[in-house]
Amino acid sequence: MHRSRVYALLIDTPAAExxxxxxxxxxxxxxxxxPLPGYEQFTSFPGAVSGLDLAVQSVDDAPRYHLDIETDDVDAETARLVALGATEVSRWQECRILRAPGGHLLCVLPAESDRFDAEATTWP
Structure with missing residues (x-):
């Protein structure tokens, strides 16, 4: 059994922009x-969206939006989403980057928000 929740909406933006x-x-x-100290590619907007973190992420790719899902078990949450039809694209640090059906990216990362315990969904 593990838990997860949508943690953040990222506005992926080419580095030059x-x-x-x-x-x-x-x-x-x-x-x-x-700016997020230690993570220069991220700039957050505290309080912009109720219940979610919102940030611009500087990327070496096309502009897009993606969701971050935080979890207390990255392997289990990744397996759950893959079973639902996502495919794993890559890994970055402790995060897993997945592509959902329809082509949208999402990241699965270890729980880090202070809202996790109160808002996470429990999965069998």
């Missing part, structure tokens, strides 16, 4: 942009 995208989303949403 990340600074402009961050300024745009900060102004558009009316919230400050905060």
């Amino acid at each position: 990340a600074e402009r995208a961050t300024a745009f989303w900060s102004a558009a949403l009316g919230v400050p942009a905060r």
Whole structure:
């Protein structure tokens, strides 16, 4: 048995546009942009979306959106999502990058939010 929840919505932005995208989303949403120490490719927007973290991620790829799912068991959550039709694309640190049916990316990562215990769904 394990638990998981949607943790964050990421606005993946080509590296050359990340600074402009961050300024745009900060102004558009009316919230400050905060770089994440130790993770220079991420800039978060605390309080922009109720119940989710929102961030711009600088990427060496096309612009897109993706979801992060946090879990207390990365292997079990990855297996659950693969059984539902996702495919594993790659790994980065402790995260698994998956592609859902329809082509959208999502990441499965270890639980880190202070909302995890209260909001996670329990899976058999």
